[in-house]
Amino acid sequence: MPDDKPSELESRVKAKAAELGFAACGIARADAAPLAGERLHQWLAEGRHGDMIWMEERRDQRASPAGLWPAVRSVIALGMSYAPKDDPLRLAEQGEVGRISVYAQGADYHDVIKRQLKALGRWLASDAVGVEYPFDLKVFVDTAPVMEKPLAEAAGLGWQGKHTNLVSRTEGSWLFLGAIYTTLELKGDAAGRDLCGSCDACQRACPTDAFPAPYRLDARRCISYLTIEHAGVIPEEFRAGIGNRIYGCDDCLAVCPWNKFAAAANANLAFAPRAELVAPEIADLIALDDAGFRQVFAGSPIKRIGRDKMVRNALIAAGNSGDPALSEGVAALLGDPAPVVRGTAVWALSRLDAVRFAAEEAQRRGGENDDGVRAEWDRANLS
Ligand code: B12
Ligand code: SF4
Numbered sequence: 001m002p003d004d005k006p007s008e009l010e011s012r013v014k015a016k017a018a019e020l021g022f023a024a025c026g027i028a029r030a031d032a033a034p035l036a037g038e039r040l041h042q043w044l045a046e047g048r049h050g051d052m053i054w055m056e057e058r059r060d061q062r063a064s065p066a067g068l069w070p071a072v073r074s075v076i077a078l079g080m081s082y083a084p085k086d087d088p089l090r091l092a093e094q095g096e097v098g099r100i101s102v103y104a105q106g107a108d109y110h111d112v113i114k115r116q117l118k119a120l121g122r123w124l125a126s127d128a129v130g131v132e133y134p135f136d137l138k139v140f141v142d143t144a145p146v147m148e149k150p151l152a153e154a155a156g157l158g159w160q161g162k163h164t165n166l167v168s169r170t171e172g173s174w175l176f177l178g179a180i181y182t183t184l185e186l187k188g189d190a191a192g193r194d195l196c197g198s199c200d201a202c203q204r205a206c207p208t209d210a211f212p213a214p215y216r217l218d219a220r221r222c223i224s225y226l227t228i229e230h231a232g233v234i235p236e237e238f239r240a241g242i243g244n245r246i247y248g249c250d251d252c253l254a255v256c257p258w259n260k261f262a263a264a265a266n267a268n269l270a271f272a273p274r275a276e277l278v279a280p281e282i283a284d285l286i287a288l289d290d291a292g293f294r295q296v297f298a299g300s301p302i303k304r305i306g307r308d309k310m311v312r313n314a315l316i317a318a319g320n321s322g323d324p325a326l327s328e329g330v331a332a333l334l335g336d337p338a339p340v341v342r343g344t345a346v347w348a349l350s351r352l353d354a355v356r357f358a359a360e361e362a363q364r365r366g367g368e369n370d371d372g373v374r375a376e377w378d379r380a381n382l383s
Pocket of ligand 2: 163205206207208209210211217221222223224248249250251252253
């Protein structure tokens, strides 16, 4: 490709990305984030990924763009805003409702972003680059072994903040990321510069102390991991800190001072919150069966976790609510077919109603054949 072609092409790519609803677009050479792979390996070696085995399985492909696709030459990094209109922390003290993190209250971002990435890719292939320059591309959002944050930083979209997410000068912490790998030789942008300075608001905000050091996250302690990725019983040490969060956590993002530049008007309309996902009642969530779960969460990323994890999370919120009116619904789950639900119900009931707990224990404990649930009865008696 001639020397003058790229700069003209790069500006056209950015203009087209803006037209397609991306709030940020930048370009990195495929080898522009050399430290990312090394740091990924270290993170995995320290076991910080918990039971996200998929992070381990394709580690070499994830570690660098060329590890996944040797022919790649450039990465087009994209960000779409989901800046909320209201303060995500405003429901923290309302124990009767659950908090769903901002990113999951609207349409599934995987669907929205993939559609726009494909549109950008199609435009690039058909209109932007002449047939005399044959090239290939692949689009990614989240699910492929791609390190989206360091690549976005290398492409100048912002920098990885101390909470490890990408922060943008104009969109704060509320950006979804996506990437296009291409065999085109494009001119890279200047990398983003770290502007966290001495601020440590995100580290101080974390309810479960998930940052062993700035810029490093121990996912095993992060409420987002615990409520979304972790399949089993949630370790007791984190249950109180989870509060009323039933899916994900926004606290470290929400306190970032750079959010003051993030205008909700820039957010893609598809991410506007669905009314029923803003402050769902805990009483309704613990009563969900499979069909009810699928109906409420259709079209939302939440559907992936399934009914049992959602009811487990809602039981923790119930146990933290201090609201004895929830005991009836909680007790009804002591006989649930899923051990993770039964076990969490034991814990929640022990926090809500000591008399009812003792009566249920006398009746049910002898017939319990799951070791994990029996351990919950033991623990609840000790605490
Ligand atoms: C695995 C994963 C998670 C895990 C682990 C998170 C993590 N920080 O790695 C869990 C389930 C906890 C999670 C939670 C969330 N996630 Co997530 N997640 C991912 C995923 C799939 C991979 C991330 C990854 O590669 N992690 C591996 C580690 C090694 O990477 P890292 O944190 O970037 O590590 C860097 C630092 O540790 C740093 N580092 C290490 N040592 C040192 C030393 C020094 C001196 C320095 C300076 C730096 C440094 O360098 C490393 C490499 O860059 C990406 C999508 C993707 N494919 O990229 C989405 C993604 C990162 N998640 C996203 C979101 C929105 C979230 C949540 C906000 C959701 C929520 N509200 O609940 C939370 C945020 C929690 C947090 N504080 O990170 C967005 C973030 C967008 C953005 N603006 O950055 C992504 C990019 C998805 C997307 N397509 O938009 N997530
Ligand atoms: S998302 Fe919540 S739990 Fe996870 S690191 Fe941020 S503040 Fe801590």
